[in-house]
Amino acid sequence: MGEKVTIATVARHAQVSRQTVSNVLNAPHIVREDTRQRVREAIAALGYRANQAARQMRTGRSRLIAVRIEPTRDGINGSVLDRFLHGLTETADAGGYRVLLYTARDDDQEIATYDALLGAYDLDAFVLTGTKHGDPRTAWLAEREVPFVTFGRPWDTPDAHPWVDVDGAAGTAQATRHLLAAGHRRIAFLGWPAGSGVGDDRRAGWRTTMAEVGLDSAAADRATEDGIAEGARELRTLLALDAPPTAVVCASDSLALGAWQAARETATDVAVVGFDDTPVAAAVGLSSVSQPLGEAAARCVELLTGLLDGQQRDPQLLLSPSLVLRHTA
Amino acid sequence: MGEKVTIATVARHAQVSRQTVSNVLNAPHIVREDTRQRVREAIAALGYRANQAARQMRTGRSRLIAVRIEPTRDGINGSVLDRFLHGLTETADAGGYRVLLYTARDDDQEIATYDALLGAYDLDAFVLTGTKHGDPRTAWLAEREVPFVTFGRPWDTPDAHPWVDVDGAAGTAQATRHLLAAGHRRIAFLGWPAGSGVGDDRRAGWRTTMAEVGLDSAAADRATEDGIAEGARELRTLLALDAPPTAVVCASDSLALGAWQAARETATDVAVVGFDDTPVAAAVGLSSVSQPLGEAAARCVELLTGLLDGQQRDPQLLLSPSLVLRHTA
DNA sequence: CATCGAGATTGGATCGTTCAAGGCGGCGAG
DNA sequence: CTCGCCGCCTTGAACGATCCAATCTCGATG
Numbered sequence: 247m248g249e250k251v252t253i254a255t256v257a258r259h260a261q262v263s264r265q266t267v268s269n270v271l272n273a274p275h276i277v278r279e280d281t282r283q284r285v286r287e288a289i290a291a292l293g294y295r296a297n298q299a300a301r302q303m304r305t306g307r308s309r310l311i312a313v314r315i316e317p318t319r320d321g322i323n324g325s326v327l328d329r330f331l332h333g334l335t336e337t338a339d340a341g342g343y344r345v346l347l348y349t350a351r352d353d354d355q356e357i358a359t360y361d362a363l364l365g366a367y368d369l370d371a372f373v374l375t376g377t378k379h380g381d382p383r384t385a386w387l388a389e390r391e392v393p394f395v396t397f398g399r400p401w402d403t404p405d406a407h408p409w410v411d412v413d414g415a416a417g418t419a420q421a422t423r424h425l426l427a428a429g430h431r432r433i434a435f436l437g438w439p440a441g442s443g444v445g446d447d448r449r450a451g452w453r454t455t456m457a458e459v460g461l462d463s464a465a466a467d468r469a470t471e472d473g474i475a476e477g478a479r480e481l482r483t484l485l486a487l488d489a490p491p492t493a494v495v496c497a498s499d500s501l502a503l504g505a506w507q508a509a510r511e512t513a514t515d516v517a518v519v520g521f522d523d524t525p526v527a528a529a530v531g532l533s534s535v536s537q538p539l540g541e542a543a544a545r546c547v548e549l550l551t552g553l554l555d556g557q558q559r560d561p562q563l564l565l566s567p568s569l570v571l572r573h574t575a
Numbered sequence: 576m577g578e579k580v581t582i583a584t585v586a587r588h589a590q591v592s593r594q595t596v597s598n599v600l601n602a603p604h605i606v607r608e609d610t611r612q613r614v615r616e617a618i619a620a621l622g623y624r625a626n627q628a629a630r631q632m633r634t635g636r637s638r639l640i641a642v643r644i645e646p647t648r649d650g651i652n653g654s655v656l657d658r659f660l661h662g663l664t665e666t667a668d669a670g671g672y673r674v675l676l677y678t679a680r681d682d683d684q685e686i687a688t689y690d691a692l693l694g695a696y697d698l699d700a701f702v703l704t705g706t707k708h709g710d711p712r713t714a715w716l717a718e719r720e721v722p723f724v725t726f727g728r729p730w731d732t733p734d735a736h737p738w739v740d741v742d743g744a745a746g747t748a749q750a751t752r753h754l755l756a757a758g759h760r761r762i763a764f765l766g767w768p769a770g771s772g773v774g775d776d777r778r779a780g781w782r783t784t785m786a787e788v789g790l791d792s793a794a795a796d797r798a799t800e801d802g803i804a805e806g807a808r809e810l811r812t813l814l815a816l817d818a819p820p821t822a823v824v825c826a827s828d829s830l831a832l833g834a835w836q837a838a839r840e841t842a843t844d845v846a847v848v849g850f851d852d853t854p855v856a857a858a859v860g861l862s863s864v865s866q867p868l869g870e871a872a873a874r875c876v877e878l879l880t881g882l883l884d885g886q887q888r889d890p891q892l893l894l895s896p897s898l899v900l901r902h903t904a
Numbered sequence: 905c906a907t908c909g910a911g912a913t914t915g916g917a918t919c920g921t922t923c924a925a926g927g928c929g930g931c932g933a934g
Numbered sequence: 935c936t937c938g939c940c941g942c943c944t945t946g947a948a949c950g951a952t953c954c955a956a957t958c959t960c961g962a963t964g
Contacts, residue, residue, distance in 0.1 A: 252950055263914050268952060278912065295694030299637070300950035302628040303919045310675075315661050328657045332644050335676045344696070345676040346639075347664045365624035367673070474858060503858055529803060529832055529855045581920055592944045597922060607942065629920035632949050 251294045260288035271296060308368045311338055311550060312346045314356065314375065326522055326539065327375065330397065333543030334373065341551045343370070357386050364392065371550045373397065377409075379443070393553045395546045399564075401443030408553065408561035410545045414444060414521075415451030417535035417567035421495045421519040422455040424569055430493040430517060434466035434484050436477060436505055437497035448497045448521060466491050470501070477504025485514060493517035493575065499524045502532055506574055517575040533575040535567045580623045589617035600625060637697045640667055640879060641675045643685065643704065655851055655868065656704065659726065662872030663702065670880045672699070686715050693721065700879045702726065706738075708772065722882045724875045728893075730772030737882065737890035739874045743773060743850075744780030746864035746896035747824050750848040751784040753898055754822040759846060763795035763813050763820035765806060765830045777826045777850060795820050799830075806833025814843055822846035822904065828853045831861055835903055846904040862904040864896045 257264045262285060269277050270285040277285070288294070302308045313334060316327060335345045348363065350356035360383075363369045372394040377384060379401055387394045388407060399411045418435075425433050435452045438445035449467070456463040465487065468480040477500060484491055485508075494516060496502035502520030509516040520527050523536035545563050553561075586593045591614060598606050599614040606614070617623075631637045642663060645656060664674045677692065679685035689712075692698045701723040706713060708730055716723045717736060728740045747764075754762050764781045767774035778796070785792040795813065799805040806829060813820055814837075823845060825831035831849030838845040849856050852865035874892050882890075 250950095253952095254950080264951085265915085265953090266913060269912090272952080276912075281912080293694075295691065297632070297697075297950055298695045299628045299631040299697060300919090301952075303626070303632060303921090303950085304952040306919085308628070315657075315664050317661055328644075331660075331676065332646055332678065335644050335678050339678060344692075347660065347674040347676065349661065349664050349668060362624065363673075366627045368626075368628060500858075524854070526855045526858045529829075530859060579920095582922095583920080593920090594922080594945080595943060598943090601922080605942075610942085626920050629949090630922075632920080632951085633922045635949085 251292045252297070253294070256285065256288045256292055256294045259292060260285045302368055306368055307370055307554075309343050310346050310367060310369050311343050311371050311373060311547070312348055312363055312369050313373045315347045315349055316375070317349070326524060326537070329539040330375065330543050333540035334547060336540075337544040337547040341547060343547070343551065353382050356383055360386065360392070364390075370554055371395070373546050373550070376444075377401070379441075393550060395549045395553075397542055397546055399443065405562065408549050410542050410549065410563045410565065412537040412542060412565050412567050414447040414567070415454070417521065417537075417569070418448045418451030418495050418497075419455045420451075420567070420569045421533075421535055421575075422452050424571070425493040425495070425517055425519070425575060426455070426459060428493075428517070428575070431461060432466065432489055432491040433461075433463075433493045433495060434468065434491035435463070435495050435497075436468050436470070436480050436484075436501045438472060439469045445497055452495045472498050472500050474500050474504040474507070477501035478508035479504075481505040481508040481516070482512070485509075485512060485516075490514075491516065494519070496520050498522060499527045499532060499534055502527070502534065502574075503530065506530070506532060519569070519575045523570050527570075527572070531572040531574060533572045534570050536570045537567050538565050541565060580621045581626070582623070585614065585617045585621055585623045588621060589614045631697055635697055636699055636883075638672050639675050639696060639698050640672050640700050640702060640876070641677055641692055641698050642702045644676045644678055645704070646678070655853060655866070658868040659704065659872050662869035663876060665869075666873040666876040670876060672876070672880065682711050685712055689716065689721070693719075699883055700724070702875050702879070705773075706730070708770075722879060724878045724882075726871055726875055728772065734891065737878050739871050739878065739892045739894065741866045741871060741894050741896050743776040743896070744783070746850065746866075746898070747777045747780030747826075748784045749780075749896070749898045750824045750862075750864055750904075751781050753900070754824070754846055754848070754904060755784070755788060757822075757846070757904075759822040760790060761795065761818055761820040762790075762792075762822045762824060763797065764792070764824050764826075765797050765799070765809055765813075765834055766826035767801060768798045774826055781824050794818075801827050801829050803829050803833035803836070806830035807837035808833075810834040810837040810845070811841070814838075814841060814845075819843075820845065823848070825849050827851060828856045828861060828863055831856070831863065831903075832859065835859075835861060848898070848904045852899050856899075856901070860901040860903060862901045863899055865899045866896050867894050870894060 253264050253267050256267050262281060266277060267285055270282050274282055338345050348359050350359050372387060374383060374394060374396040376398045377396050377400050384407055396409045399409055400406050422433060435449055437449045440446055453463050470476040470480050494505050496505060496519060499520035499522050502518050503526060506518045520532050520534035523534040527534040542565055549561060582593050582596050585596045591610060595606060596614050599611050603611055667674050677688050679688050701716060703712060703723060703725040705727045706725050706729050713736055725738045728738055729735050751762060764778055766778045769775055782792050797809040799809050823834050825834060825848065828849035828851050831847050832855060835847045849861050849863035852863040856863040871894055878890060
């Protein structure tokens, strides 16, 4: 098996200088057609691959993008990350970038990791999944002018940095409209305590849709921590109302699954729609709002590569989820 | 913000040569105690971080490990990868390595990716999740002496390369013993068609355990493709037997979920145990055999770093799964 | 025919690190 | 006293790419 093929090997083989080979790779338009052709053939014949380390040392860019992989919190909602990562990797590959993983227990440690990765590997960019109010991580990155995109809107200052997100309100609105069309009038919402951007957004979609058709919603609005048991508990309180709901829109599949199980236990016919279209929803036949994760990932990468290659494009993007109907609604 | 800190900056600050700084980092024992101390202080004071690209160019090693992220096949079983990846990333970080992702549609493309990654990034090692009979990927890697570990045994030639795996037979055996202890005698197995190493292994655990207590198992052995519908279908055929089983051990949570649903529909009391302890199992309360994924990942990394740093250790490792009891068994 | 200039090509320097070889002072042995 | 060795440190070169400035080529032009 041959000794390693460098740019010099290619140059010799194609009877040109190193610089010409480099130009063919990085600025093809300034090389004469036939020369370019000859160099390309030599590259193919020798199986030459540019050494990233050498390129990186000179240019300071690594063509590496970092993403955090989280400790699979819940399990039921956690597996969403999986699909996102896959999309990210695929799109990045297509653009000549690679995806590097990192973990962190908290924000401070995550910032320390940024520092380490930037220092040692010259990372080109970061993708953050989810942001919260007053996120220290985005501030740190922005201050140092490190390119990054978040999957999830910044809830305080909408234009602070590039982001891609899925329109949660549109998702719950769609679910609510579907239930209305099916004849339901008393439609409840099962969500998280006010204060989380994502949760409030999902609640808003339901509330405004109800208001649009002149239905009052205040009494049928529930807020609780995420979880199956919590979903079941809240559904029972809803059923205890004078005018119990005939359908429930939920902020997560965990809550939806709990609600569905509770409804079935009490032999009550209640339509349920979850959120995220997790494997669990698919497995038990739960209708759910599905996020276009692959597309979201692709857009994140496109935004980043656009940023890195200098071409500015619209740095904010809101995607629409779709409703997956199964047998619970 | 300061200009970049290189090894030369540290050397000047500590009043030594570049090489001495390098030695403190890579071979501390050959540097005198007080000098070492002085250099370490300078490193800390300046916030120096070794530039990976430069190091890599010289040594040909990148401290990068690649893992394939799969296209989330089923969904129900797919989310296992997530936990494995997290464990991998965490352990790798601790050992000073980073994890790089890649995708591939088929074996040929995967091999092409190996080539590309090795050529451009000087990858140190690969982690493969799952192997099949006569896997071309392991052959390719072995031929080129690229370090790699598989999560999953090679079924043809057990000692061909380093691997970590979970003892599937032990898992189904444990499940079967649990059911026996609970008084069951007619215990069926719901698995995949013979020929897949993993599937045959899981079946064997059940069969030998049954044989040990003198119970015949042939009639209650079912083989089908993976899936919820398939699990439900097979359970119905089992219930149609003259002596229907009172319990079923399954090769996957998909099959188990299908079986459980079918059993409940027909109002038959059948104990069900799944395999993999997926989020779905947790959500619906399905008992399942749980693989120690975090530990498996950690061992994979340890094996690799051991290999890379020259110290040989036992290159094959079989971990024991554990039975998670919920309310289906 | 000499000159010009645009475009293509060339050689040298450079990025930050590690490797290979060599220097220097002190200690023990001949 | 001298030599050799050893421990500790320093110097020069190299890894493979890109950037920069200088040079070459060649057709067009005065």
